[in-house]
Amino acid sequence: MKIIIKKLDSKFFNIFSLINYTFIDLTLLFNFYLNFKKSKLHLKGNFAYSDELKTLKSEGVIKIKKVYNSSTIKELEKEFDYLKDNFKNLSRAKIEAKINKKFLDEQFFSKGEKYYKRFLKNIQINDPFIKAPQLLKIALNQTFIDIAKNYFNTDHIYITGVNFRRSYFNHLPASDTQMYHRDRNSFKILKVFIYLNNVDEDIGPFQYVLKSHKKWPLLSNRKYRWDDDYIKKIYGSKSIFSATSSVGDVIIADTTGFHKGKNLNKRYRTMLTLNYSTFAEKESKKVKIKKFESYPFKISDEQKNILKYSSVET
Ligand SMILES: [Fe+2]
Numbered sequence: 618m619k620i621i622i623k624k625l626d627s628k629f630f631n632i633f634s635l636i637n638y639t640f641i642d643l644t645l646l647f648n649f650y651l652n653f654k655k656s657k658l659h660l661k662g663n664f665a666y667s668d669e670l671k672t673l674k675s676e677g678v679i680k681i682k683k684v685y686n687s688s689t690i691k692e693l694e695k696e697f698d699y700l701k702d703n704f705k706n707l708s709r710a711k712i713e714a715k716i717n718k719k720f721l722d723e724q725f726f727s728k729g730e731k732y733y734k735r736f737l738k739n740i741q742i743n744d745p746f747i748k749a750p751q752l753l754k755i756a757l758n759q760t761f762i763d764i765a766k767n768y769f770n771t772d773h774i775y776i777t778g779v780n781f782r783r784s785y786f787n788h789l790p791a792s793d794t795q796m797y798h799r800d801r802n803s804f805k806i807l808k809v810f811i812y813l814n815n816v817d818e819d820i821g822p823f824q825y826v827l828k829s830h831k832k833w834p835l836l837s838n839r840k841y842r843w844d845d846d847y848i849k850k851i852y853g854s855k856s857i858f859s860a861t862s863s864v865g866d867v868i869i870a871d872t873t874g875f876h877k878g879k880n881l882n883k884r885y886r887t888m889l890t891l892n893y894s895t896f897a898e899k900e901s902k903k904v905k906i907k908k909f910e911s912y913p914f915k916i917s918d919e920q921k922n923i924l925k926y927s928s929v930e931t
Pocket of ligand 1: 794798799800872876
């Protein structure tokens with residue numbers, strides 16, 4: 618159903634999409650209030666990021682500088698490079714070039730990254746919290762948890778998604794995630810983006826339409842993906858926040874506002890994305906984790922609860 622509607626709404630003004638997406642928006646809103654457990658927010662002492670939080674609430678996106686030192690990020694990049702060299706570690710990667718193959722197979726893969734990157738927009742590591750256990754420690758970073766708790770104004774927040782991905786520069790047309798859209802997996806959703814390399818305007822920064830998490834035209838529900846011209850017309854070009862960043866910085870955004878990944882003009886961008894929300898995301902696979910005792914660091918009971926919506930590997 619979702620695929621058919623996406624196909625239709627890319628073609629013409631579609632009343633069915635308008636009804637469908639508006640219905641989804643309302644269902645999410647309804648579920649959000651239905652599931653919302655009124656709990657007092659318990660935070661110890663002064664919250665170090667209260668200014669950032671204010672900006673996040675009003676604009677929908679923030680950049681926090683130097684959260685990690687470069688050696689930590691280098692380690693993560695090394696880990697990505699190591700994992701990506703085994704075909705079994707990759708999620709199914711869609712071939713975007715017009716050739717006689719739909720997905721990256723072992724034959725293409727075996728010719729090396731320099732070869733296969735011409736045919737696809739990105740590759741992803743499957744089950745990142747299992748393949749790279751240290752990523753779970755990053756997801757449980759108290760700063761991210763506290764920001765999410767404050768943003769949603771509840772103690773009941775959960776890790777609802779993770780993505781470990783490298784996007785390539787090539788001459789293929791912009792893919793789905795490179796066009797503006799609003800995530801509709803949850804009424805509100807916070808994503809933490811950690812780039813593993815410096816990202817300037819040519820290396821495909823995450824782009825966000827300021828304040829669009831609060832306000833969007835109802836008619837924008839007639840399509841899922843929008844081009845730059847439409848967004849500029851509705852919100853103005855000054856509303857577009859381009860999250861260029863140096864290694865170690867972290868971007869946090871409420872992706873129920875309009876956003877996209879900018880097309881790359883050179884090299885590649887490797888990025889870890891962590892999702893936080895107040896209940897499980899709709900139409901998304903559960904995040905897979907190992908048994909808690911298999912991780913090389915201690916996971917407290919409170920942290921275990923934050924992973925309530927994940928599935929534990931048996
Ligand atoms: Fe998105």
